[in-house]
Amino acid sequence: MQQEQFNKQLFDFLHHSSTPFHAAEYLGDQFHQAGFQRLRERAIWTTESGKGYYCIRDNGSLLGFRMAAKPGDCTPWRMTGAHTDSPALQIKPLPERSGNSYMQLGVEVYGGPLLSTWFDRDLGIGGRVTIIDENDTIKIRLLDFQRPVVTIPSLAIHLDRNANEEHKIDKQKDLSPLFSQPLDNDVPSFAILIQQQLKKQYPDLSFRTILGFDLFCYDTQPPTLLGMKNEFISASRLDNLVSCFVGAQALLQDNLSDNCLLLCSNHEEIGSSSMAGAHGNFLRTTLERLLPDTPCRQTILDRSFLISLDNAHGVHPNFVEKHDPQHLPLLNHGPVIKYNANQRYATTGRSAALYKTVAGEVGVTPQEFVMKNDMACGSTIGPITATDLGVQTVDVGIPSLAMHSIREITGSKDPYLLFKTVARFYTRPQLPSYEE
Ligand code: ZN
Numbered sequence: 177m178q179q180e181q182f183n184k185q186l187f188d189f190l191h192h193s194s195t196p197f198h199a200a201e202y203l204g205d206q207f208h209q210a211g212f213q214r215l216r217e218r219a220i221w222t223t224e225s226g227k228g229y230y231c232i233r234d235n236g237s238l239l240g241f242r243m244a245a246k247p248g249d250c251t252p253w254r255m256t257g258a259h260t261d262s263p264a265l266q267i268k269p270l271p272e273r274s275g276n277s278y279m280q281l282g283v284e285v286y287g288g289p290l291l292s293t294w295f296d297r298d299l300g301i302g303g304r305v306t307i308i309d310e311n312d313t314i315k316i317r318l319l320d321f322q323r324p325v326v327t328i329p330s331l332a333i334h335l336d337r338n339a340n341e342e343h344k345i346d347k348q349k350d351l352s353p354l355f356s357q358p359l360d361n362d363v364p365s366f367a368i369l370i371q372q373q374l375k376k377q378y379p380d381l382s383f384r385t386i387l388g389f390d391l392f393c394y395d396t397q398p399p400t401l402l403g404m405k406n407e408f409i410s411a412s413r414l415d416n417l418v419s420c421f422v423g424a425q426a427l428l429q430d431n432l433s434d435n436c437l438l439l440c441s442n443h444e445e446i447g448s449s450s451m452a453g454a455h456g457n458f459l460r461t462t463l464e465r466l467l468p469d470t471p472c473r474q475t476i477l478d479r480s481f482l483i484s485l486d487n488a489h490g491v492h493p494n495f496v497e498k499h500d501p502q503h504l505p506l507l508n509h510g511p512v513i514k515y516n517a518n519q520r521y522a523t524t525g526r527s528a529a530l531y532k533t534v535a536g537e538v539g540v541t542p543q544e545f546v547m548k549n550d551m552a553c554g555s556t557i558g559p560i561t562a563t564d565l566g567v568q569t570v571d572v573g574i575p576s577l578a579m580h581s582i583r584e585i586t587g588s589k590d591p592y593l594l595f596k597t598v599a600r601f602y603t604r605p606q607l608p609s610y611e612e
Contacts, residue, residue: 179592182425183409186591187399189421190411194302194394196236196260196442197318199417203424203440204232207240210428221465228427231462234452235304235316236260236442238420239462240427244435250472253435253463253480254602255567256426257454257557258419259444262412263289263580265351265393267301272366279356281326281366283393287445291345293582294393298324299353303391305374307383314387319373324396326353353393395582406588407508414576414584416444418591419485426598436602444486444557454557460564474566481530481607482569483598484522484558487586488512488545490575498548505543505575508587511535511594512543514556514571522558522569526610531570531597533608538596543575572597 193199208214212228215221223229223243230240237260244251268282285291302320309315328351333339345351356364367386374381399411423438443453450456467473488511491504505512513528514521528542535542547553562569574590 179589182592182595183401183588185425186409186418186421187411190399190413190417193260193413193417194300194320194322195264195304195318195392197304197390198302198320199260199420200232200236200238200440200442201318203238203240203420204230206424206428212240212242217461223466233456233458234442234450235318237452237456237458238440239437239458240424241435241437241462241466242427242432243466244433250476250479251434252476252607253437254433254607255437255439255459255480255482256419256423256485256598256601257439257441257459257482257561258423258485259416259442259454259557260420260440261287261442261445262415262417263287263445265289265294265299265353267303267389267391267393269388273352277357278354279358279364279366280352281355283351283353285347285351286392288580290578290581291347291351292343293578294351295328295330297327297582298396299326299328299393300396301325301391302394303389305370305386305391306388307374307381307386310382310384315381315383317374317378317381319370319377319389319391321373322396326355326393328353397583401588402585403588409586409588409591410583412582412584414574414586415487415579416485416573418487418574418586419594422591422595422598423485425595426602429599429603432602433605434607439557439561441557448557448560454560455564459561463565477565477567479607480567481527481601482522482558482561482565482567483531483601484556484561484569484571485594485598486514486556486558486571486573487576487579487584488514488543488573489579490577490586492577498551500546500548503544503546505545506587507575507577507585508589509543509575510540510590511572511597512545512575514573515544515546516553518553519559520553520555521571522556522562523571524568527568527570530568530608530610531572531601534601534604535597537604538600540593540597542572 265283395412
């Protein structure tokens with residue numbers, strides 16, 4: 177698969193993955209079409225070597241794997257991990273508010289978005305709805321308006337003369353999106369609009385009432401190439417859907433070696449502590465099912481490896497002073513290995529060596545990043561998973577600008593360079609070994 181085609185497919189995935197639920201469903205469908213079999217956690221699993229499987233937890237986390245064709249007693253696991261969620265505005269349980277002829281929604285801030293970028297955007301609403309049908313069965317359906325339905329207008333500069341100097345955002349007061357202005361007696365309620373959208377998407381669904389929802393506002397503008405020579409990608413949710421997509425495409429190759437696995441977790445942006453997050457037990461219980469013998473499992477994990485995939489901060493040309501002068505990752509120069517002495521990233525000199533070996537074999541020279549000493553460092557699911565499983569881990573991601581903006585930027589070469597490296601990681605006849 178060449179870069180242009182890869183980016184086209186990436187754009188399709190980004191555009192259809194308005195929420196973590198849609199991202200997991202999209203990748204699950206891809207696995208299904210490639211012959212992977214869906215496993216459900218409520219069932220007893222019987223798996224065969226040489227076959228692919230996937231499992232979705234709580235709609236928003238997805239785990240895909242393929243067992244080795246000829247598993248030895250201690251065939252290692254080659255794992256990648258990423259996250260399906262991005263910072264967003266989540267709709268409150270009782271969202272409606274009205275005044276001055278407008279209908280507005282109450283929203284909570286999910287994760288750490290750059291809130292200024294959410295104003296004056298054409299926002300859609302998407303997520304998960306739980307209904308009860310006429311037979312008293314509770315059902316879950318994904319919902320997506322797939323068009324702009326709400327917006328958060330800025331206050332005009334004439335009414336806020338200091339807007340460019342000292343504009344603070346009051347999260348309770350300033351962020352309520354407009355969703356309607358009833359001009360006749362037909363006042364729409366949010367619940368009715370959701371019901372109408374459900375009927376549109378699921379004409380055969382009979383439901384008595386909506387019992388709950390997990391709905392988010394999202395940017396409806398499609399991803400695009402940008403720059404005089406299309407050097408850049410501009411899109412929403414690049415952090416971290418690019419990594420989910422890269423991991424999935426690499427796992428869908430047909431010449432994998434050993435046991436290969438991809439974990440895409442929800443709730444990373446809010447700390448990963450949930451049943452669907454990386455602090456939950458999704459990966460551990462999966463490995464315990466597949467490798468029930470504890471001593472054997474520990475032997476295998478000791479020889480296994482995890483690449484934790486999450487975007488990195490490329491150096492911003494207007495703010496070079498925000499980077500350590502020796503560590504200046506550039507867009508279009510490929511994936512970045514992320515280090516932190518306090519293990520906010522799981523990389524060590526030892527785990528970086530394996531990654532560099534694999535990347536070098538496909539002609540990709542990794543860039544390296546470390547946060548400036550006077551700035552707080554972010555984190556990823558890498559340290560969490562390394563801690564839980566005791567598995568060698570490296571933290572790697574494509575360089576990006578404007579992380580957590582509603583529109584983020586990366587190089588148009590970078591996703592494919594990461595794919596080539598992860599593809600090599602999954603297909604190399606053997607993982608590089610360490611002589612202790
Ligand atoms: Zn991230």
